[in-house]
Amino acid sequence: MRELKDIGEALADKQQRLAQLKEQTALARVELHAHRLDLAAQVRISYSLGRQDPIKLLLNLDDIADVNRSLSYQMLSQQRRLRQVSDTKQSLLKLGELKRRAAATTAEFSALRSRRQQSLDELESRKAERAELVEALKNKLEAGATELELLRDNESALVALLEDLRQELSEMPMPAAQTKPFAELRGILSWPTAGDTLNRFGTPRPEGNLKWQGVLIGAQAGAPVHSVSHGRVAFADWLRGFGLLLIIDHGDGYMSLYGRNASLFKEVGEWVNTGEQISVVAAADVDGRSALYFEIRRDGIPQNPAKWCKQPSLASG
Template structure:
């Protein structure tokens, strides 16, 4: 009986132990399940947060891209506004120079006419004195004088000669006086024109400064939208791709021109389009794996850009990243490109000669400093300009 009780007690202890273990196991499993659920909940919340941040970043990128597009459009507008005024100022400068040269020429002519006038006055005075000293003669009496007919004939001839000479001198004097009057009137007109041109130039300078200030604001806004190295590389890639695509289109167009000589025989013989220090050389690193396909020449704003050789203008417009650009076809697959100009002086279809002014140095396309971007391409492939220019 005691043994049975002991066994019963032992069994009861074991049962209680098993129940306790089972409860503990169930409790642990419940806790584990609860912890797993909590982890899942936290992961879900984190994923939602990440997705929200990604959505925000995408939205921000879209907004930045939109803003940059708007700013680039404004930059293009600013560059064209500056180009219009700069071109007008260039024409005004040329008109001023022509007017000043004409005034100088008129002043020289006036001085010579005054000298001629003095000489003619002296000649006329001498003739009058000569006529006076020879006395007054009655031509009718001389004709009726039969005693010295030979002397009369000589006197008549002499007087006729003097009369003709005097008439010629008088006519020359009258022509000098008339031309002197014309010159003085023309001088007054040119002086008035010069004053008007100077006033126009002042107005144009004010308009230019206003447009430059607007472009500066646009550039400041663009620079605030900072790009990462990767984004900057992508931007340059896109700009270069746009340029190549445009040049390929122009190359197809230039293939129609058969009468242009090309640049094959002109290596080391051409002049640079503008004098200045080479800031970036052909083939040097630009950004990432990108290399310079041309050269960037430092030059002062307003300096004239000249064509390296004769050819025909294929392109005269604005390109993103390159500003105001002129492209000239030289024949045989050769083209030259001139970028970042302040103003373009030639239109598509114009023919140009070596050394002829085609543009004005500037900093269009978003450049912080003035200069000229210059390329030479052969069958669409960029070649080193140093092989042609000296």
């Protein structure tokens, strides 16, 4: 899901920031230690000089040049001690600020980890719910319901959903087109994911008196799925028979459908660009195949994807 992806990126950023702060803190400690050593040396020199009467020292010097050098040395020593005190103070302040920032970043990192765990728990919960649905489907088949009846129910549910979406979207007109109308993209679209099609559009399904309304594209589990064109997400949820399904409205009655996903990266109402990743392919389904289910429809009527997508496909013909 998109939230997990965003959290993962934020965690990586915070982890990198923590590593940088750790390195900066180590350098600040070394710098502080050096300042302390230098300051201690200056204090020892000052103490040594302080035990001697400065006037007596000057009177013991015979040459005026020696007197000047001695005075200059004492002035420089005093200035250096003051500098070392200031540098040590600055190093302490810098180290304190680095510790504060590291503590704040650590707290943010912990909060992000908690959010990620919560999202993972929610995802596992949804997976468990889908597993229960699959198990219920198997039980229904074993109880005597034919697979053909289930497929007809699934197709009817999809048709009803598309009709509802078409009516809702007709009340929300598309903004002024910034790209070519979908109708002008016939024959030049890219397929949504890499892989060979496993069936031909419009041919009978093996289960009985039903025809394929779209194509199955064989792909590895976790393979990225991309939008074939610019549009607005009209549906993003679980639908029986299609798994996690995402439907994109391209305007003028055209829609593209992407089923059998493991995770959806977009939500209803979001806009997507051509080629933008919208989901990833799910693992092997009830029939034991890992594949994306893909359809193109106009006003609810299925279109042959092979006549719209430019790459060679077994769906053509």
